[in-house]
Amino acid sequence: MKKLTVKDIAKIAGVSVTAVSFVLNNKPGVSDATRKRVQKIIDETDFKPSLSSKKLVLKQSFNICLMMNAFSSPFEDLFYFEITRGIINQSMKCNYNVIISKPIMSQSELPDLIYSGDADGIIFMQDISPALIEKAQATGVPFLVVDSHANNENVTSINPDYKKATYDATSYLLQHGHTEICMIASNVVPDFYTQTLSGFTDAMAAHGICPHPAFYNIAATNEASAYAEARKLLDRPNRPSAVLCTVDSFAIGVMRCAKDLHLKIPQDVSIIGIDDILLSRYIEPKLTTIGIDKVGMGTLAMDMIIQKIQGKTVESILLPMELIERDSVKTIQ
Amino acid sequence: MKKLTVKDIAKIAGVSVTAVSFVLNNKPGVSDATRKRVQKIIDETDFKPSLSSKKLVLKQSFNICLMMNAFSSPFEDLFYFEITRGIINQSMKCNYNVIISKPIMSQSELPDLIYSGDADGIIFMQDISPALIEKAQATGVPFLVVDSHANNENVTSINPDYKKATYDATSYLLQHGHTEICMIASNVVPDFYTQTLSGFTDAMAAHGICPHPAFYNIAATNEASAYAEARKLLDRPNRPSAVLCTVDSFAIGVMRCAKDLHLKIPQDVSIIGIDDILLSRYIEPKLTTIGIDKVGMGTLAMDMIIQKIQGKTVESILLPMELIERDSVKTIQ
DNA sequence: TTGAAAGCGCTAACAT
DNA sequence: ATGTTAGCGCTTTCAA
16 A cells, blocks of 8 residues: 555545644644544554654754764663663653764764764763864754763763762762771763862862872773772782772672672672663672763753753753662771 | 855865765765865865755664663673673664663653654664564664563564573583483563473483472572572472572572571582673672673674664574583582 | 745666 | 756745
8 A cells, every 4th residue: 555645645534735734743724623633544544754854844854963973883882781771761752863973083073964964963972072063063953962971061962970970989988997998990981081080189188188199099990900900909918908999780799809809898808889780780899989860861962952052052961879778888997 | 154065165176066975975976186186175174964954855863772771680781781782782883873761651662753853773682572673663663672582583583592501501401410400491581481390301301310390490690589599498308409590680699598407508508690790700709600791692682773774584593502611619529 | 825836865766 | 069948855935
């Protein structure tokens, strides 16, 4: 059976295509009687108007491009995966599609679909290069950044409050009697590094402790390098009593290392992370960490990008994180 | 600056729109000289043709709809999440977009985008109801099912060989000296239940063992119910020496239960799963399981749906699974 | 309230 | 090889 068009419906109903269009889009300009009659035909024939043509004439795609960083896509990274779930769930409610893409040519170029007018808005995930921001701005397509770790005045962003999270994690450790605390931070994104660093030193200072740089000048990029750093840190007599990881995946590396060194967690070392990825509650012992509602972040991102598309001004937002107490930190006397 | 169109390019280059269209689509019909000249203008102006209009005239959307059953269970998601990664990666290479959606109104209705001609093909993930299959067939949009757990003649599907997987898991246990083996199976999908059941009993029979129905008439639906079943199973003197779970997430529930009962794994109970989800290699002890290349499954799904879209006939495929030996099974004398 | 008709920006059949 | 032109299926202006 041939696919029906507005023309067909108009013919069947004995009205003009204009009337059909008005009925389809709930617009005034048709009498109640006509509207009912047309609606009946639409229902009976189960007619769904073609989206392609609507998009063409409206110059809207009803697509949101979700741009992931080349290295950690939502489907490689459990943290972003949960945010993505929120984005997609919300997109369905808003009648938008989300198209997952990534920058081409080493992150400095937007994909064609942006230039082809096939996206009404862009959600960037994770840190974004200044070059990419510039390109995005040049297109005029509304965009925002989720978890950029940075605070750029010119860019609408949704960020967890990592500084406070680190402050809280450190305070938690201090409250449990730890003073020999090491921090393994991620230094891939400078802003993130700065935020976590000051969160850490501030909390230590609040307890009158000025940590030795060797205790916090420790950077990792992933689980493996966190393992390597932990090795240097833990494999000696005067090891710290606690290690704070600014990313849960690092904490998982540190835990693996501790086990390999036959150190018991938390009896021999306490470990705390930040992020609360899915794994954290399943590893042994369950990881104490600072978490955030990631699905909610995604929902928020979708709502905000739609606001921007509608031309409203949208403010950047800093989201609070919360301590999730599990089994990887012990109190020391 | 106004968005350029083929007309503009044609005017600038002093040729017809046909020439521009041919150049854009690498089609014959223009002289080399013209092609070069037009291409130069295209490059200089950084012109990208509108996709909406192309889609309208070609009656193609270049979208693949990925239909997921549930966004609920994080465990199930972990399995499909890796398949999705394969699908999306491959879609980018093929210049298709994947739009993630789910059936509306309690799984019996396809989303509007299918009826609006906004998807060239559908990939269903997980089991699919006969009603939904019928609806999909009625639309005429090519589709296939990934991990349907079933073998429907009329539906192109990609399935892991769960029967053989269960057979292998059981054999592995038997080879390690276990005879008192319990199986916790998933009974939400009848076909899956049947396959795993026969895999189990066949392997037992091959070793001359006819297991008591109480040892395999055990069904669960998720981690929590697997925990509950394990409780009944393990909390008694004559408990089995090994339990086989037809889904890794069940195994995780069983492990949690064993720990709560102060049973050591694998010293007191051996546990084996099927699926090899991301968690399985991180829990303690690392779960021995039967795995499959899930990203590869996704890649394959994308390739197959494109074949179908191109009108080629595509055969259903049964994929082999492989034993992944880790730490949750011990040898008994 | 209604309908005719002009596009939206492409592709491709057809004429030159 | 090149240009003219008729759609694709909608929305919306304008006239009736």
